[in-house]
Amino acid sequence: MERPFNFSAGPAAMPQEVLMQAADEMLDWPDATGRRCGMGVMEMSHRGKEFISIYEQTEADLRELLALPSNFKILFMQGGGLAENAIVPLNLSALKAVPGQPGITDFVITGSWSEKSSQEAKKYSTANIAASAKADGFIGIPEAGTWSLNPDASYLQICTNETIHGVEFNQLPDLKALGSGAELVIDFSSHVASRMVDWNQVGLAFGGAQKNLGPAGLTLVVVREDLLGYALPDCPSAFNYKTVADSNSMFNTPPTFAIYMAGLVFKWLKKQGGIATMEQRNIAKAQLLYQAIDKSDLYYNKVDTTCRSRMNVPFYLRDESLNDAFLSGAKERGMLQLKGHKSVGGMRASIYNAMPIEGVQALVDYMREFEQKKYHG
């Protein structure tokens, strides 16, 4: 089946093979040997042997894909990235706190998402802004050597890919080398599984599934074991990482169908050659698109070339009166959801793992044709 290329920032396009397999298994799920069980995944007990086998395979595949060291736990939670903005300080702000005083948390603000994180953390901790790129319009990452790190911070949080502003960390900060004893927390919602992660630098990573892993409703948390057990007394039990870890993410009913779908995506990723292969493809896709933007007279991207996102490519038309024509022409040619986030305007092409290079090529061809006809013509 020929489907349009979907450039949505999230919930985002899924690999077609995965959707087809889910459709085939919707009414009657087969186990690894092909034996059908008479139930769809949505209808299974999360404690039954069928779902437990899905869960265990999904976790094992993800651990392998992420090359996750054994001292990290994988938690499948709910509430999305925005809930994690509260759940992280509820669990980790006390790591280095003086008893009876709120913990201290550090933030580097590189776009809307890290800004939201710092604001939410203020409810549960003393949130310190170590650096911010806001005054420059979020087009770069402040150099790590200039960050004003609080020596008593429990953790420093960054958003390693700013989905709206299109700013991505190509390297994680080495907090020890910067003289900080804080743990590094990363919001990797919109580039998880698109590139390898240096786990040596990370204490905790979280991300909603709906950008690059599967459907909305599932939140992935990866946390180093020794950071469990520091939750504030007010932390809801369902959001206490230790409780969730001790019950294998089954303290309450996990988002079973979303876990299953993510599991199918992980199998698909393994078949593609794993994350290192996806990373090479993602580099090629991003280069193709940024080169087309940079070479043109009509389109431009504002982000510093050292930290342009490989996943979310925001771009603008120099003649903004052409925006609507650009979007409707794209739609006619089978390219959907290219409109930029309402807070920044313009266009945004999200080119996650499920976007083939053919989709990016089709976009680049259309952009060139549109420029010639409507701008130069």
Ligand SMILES: *Cc1c(COP(=O)(O)O)cnc(C)c1O
């Ligand atoms: C989408 C996104 C979020 C918000 O996720 P929700 O699931 O809507 O809570 C948080 N951080 C980043 C980087 C995102 O891209």
